[in-house]
Amino acid sequence: MTGASANHSSVHRPVMPREVLAALDPRPGHVVLDGTVGAGGHARLLLSRIGPQGLLIGIDRDPAMVSLAARVLDAPNVWLLTGSYARADGLIDRLAAEDSRFAFAWTQHEAAVDCALLDLGWSSDQLADAGRGFAFDASGTLDMRYSVEVGPAAWELLETATQEEIADWLRRYGEERYADRIAAEIVRRRGEKPIRRADELARLVIDALPQSVVVRARRHPATRVFQALRIRVNRELEELQQGLNQTLPRLVRPGGRLAVISFHSLEDRYVKKAFSGPWWRALGKPVTPTATEVQVNPRSRSAKLRVAERTSRMPEPPAEECAEQ
Ligand SMILES: C[S@@+](CC[C@H](N)C(=O)[O-])C[C@H]1O[C@@H](n2cnc3c(N)ncnc32)[C@H](O)[C@@H]1O
Structure with a gap:
């Protein structure tokens, strides 16, 4: 790191x-x-x-x-x-x-x-490390694990989970209103190219959300998605x-x-x-x-x-x- x-x-x-x-x-x-x-x-x-x-x-x-x-x-x-x-x-x-x-x-x-x-x-310190994948603009791997002992990294989960599982994580751990829409976009995009970087995921979320929601957002529009994934990855x-x-x-x-x-x-x-x-x-x-x-x-x-x-x-x-x- x-x-x-x-x-x-x-x-x-x-x-x-x-x-x-x-x-x-x-x-x-x-x-x-x-x-x-x-x-x-x-x-x-x-x-x-x-x-x-x-x-x-x-x-x-x-x-x-x-x-x-x-x-x-x-x-x-x-x-x-x-x-x-x-x-x-x-x-x-x-x-x-x-x-x-x-x-x-x-x-x-x-x-x-x-x-x-x-x-x-x-x-x-972990957020500042682009290689850990915690930050929206991180160009390193979308890892999000506090420890490599924990289990699959975030990118691996996004690659293998079903659309329903992803939507469930976003709802349960992120209380994300647009969980279904974002999960569908993740599955569509990964069919074209694996989602390996944090900044790719952040961009994808912005694209998946209604434009009016993105414009009105007071925090980064991907905040809830990142929170949900981090909680799921680390079983927090x-x-x-x-x-x-x-x-x-x-x-x-x-x-x-x-x-x-x-x-x-x-x-x-x-x-x-x-x-x-x-x-x-x-x-x-x-x-x-x-x-x-x-x-x-x-x-x-x-x-x-x-x-x-x-x-x-x-x-x-x-x-x-x-x-x-
Ligand atoms: C907010 S920081 C703590 C900062 C610390 N109080 C300080 O003042 O420097 C949270 C820390 O908890 C660690 N952490 C997260 N989940 C943990 C767990 N289940 N067991 C032990 N450490 C954990 C993270 O790796 C991170 O370093």
């Missing part, structure tokens, strides 16, 4: 950093799990609060992001892992089995997390559901906190539901960025932060570990 390669520094700005710190309230000696560590923007701030007696575990599905995080989180009480937060318990167990220094520190901290953070979706909603309802309840101690930043209503619905379920008690109202932050960091404009406290209910023992990370 290029944008977030080891030769580049991060272009990502952490969203609502002050609000995240206030919500999680990390204290010296706490254990922090950043399940979407990205370039380490939030994690660096959290680390400064927990001090050398604390423990920070950072996880990201994208190995290139883990490399970027390692640059700013170079401390003996930080462990960075490549994999999904949805399987954080398995990753941590494996680390404890392989690394005696971590095993000692983890046991000293009662093998439980005080503060966990999920900052969902892609980072600006399944990961979120597993993380919120199974994995994090096992790791976060009763009374510990979980903060989640979501960027669209589908994700937020899952968070809201989990935070009214048996494992979490919502704290306060959802928080959105200030007008100043949105001005400085336009990516933050659709962000919503929810925070919850872990209830005292005890979870089931972990299910059998899954091979995929």
Whole structure:
């Protein structure tokens, strides 16, 4: 990759950093799990609060992001892992089995997390990398995977799925009103030439939509289509559901906190539901960025932060570990 390669520094700005710190309230000696560590923007701030007696575990599905995080989180009480937060318990167990220094520190901290953070979706570093296919104008491959372990890339899915499947993804994950029309155009075009690039897909969507919709659009007309594909490629909603309802309840101690930043209503619905379920008690109202932050960091404009406290209910023992990370 290029944008977030080891030769580049991060272009990502952490969203609502002050609000995240206030919500999680990390204290010296706490254990922090950043399940979407990205370039380490939030994690660096959290680390400064927990001090050398604390423990920070950072996880990201994208190995290139883990490399970027390692640059700013170079401390003996930080462990960075490549994999999904949805399987954080398995990753941590494996680390404890392989690394005696971590095993000692983890046991000293009662093998439980005080503060966990999920900052969902892609980072600006991944968006800036034309080879990843996240951006509308990307001339590289329409890949969209956070990790090559995940499964087929977006272009492969578009090449093999039926028109009905594509329309279903666009409706379900993008809430796209013109799903049938766009799916039909994808199938027609791929019959002429494979759709391999993000900019080709963006152009195709514009061509498929009624002209009046394109003219009136306040965002890029392909926003919903790109969101839908990215969610489908990375199975983002399944990961979120597993993380919120199974994995994090096992790791976060009763009374510990979980903060989640979501960027669209589908994700937020899952968070809201989990935070009214048996494992979490919502704290306060959802928080959105200030007008100043949105001005400085336009990516933050659709962000919503929810925070919850872990209830005292005890979870089931972990299910059998899954091979995929
Ligand atoms: C918005 S960025 C996080 C930015 C980070 N908070 C910071 O301040 O630098 C989201 C990150 O989550 C990662 N990601 C997405 N799905 C994931 C999953 N299921 N498990 C772990 N990481 C994931 C992406 O690769 C991306 O680096």
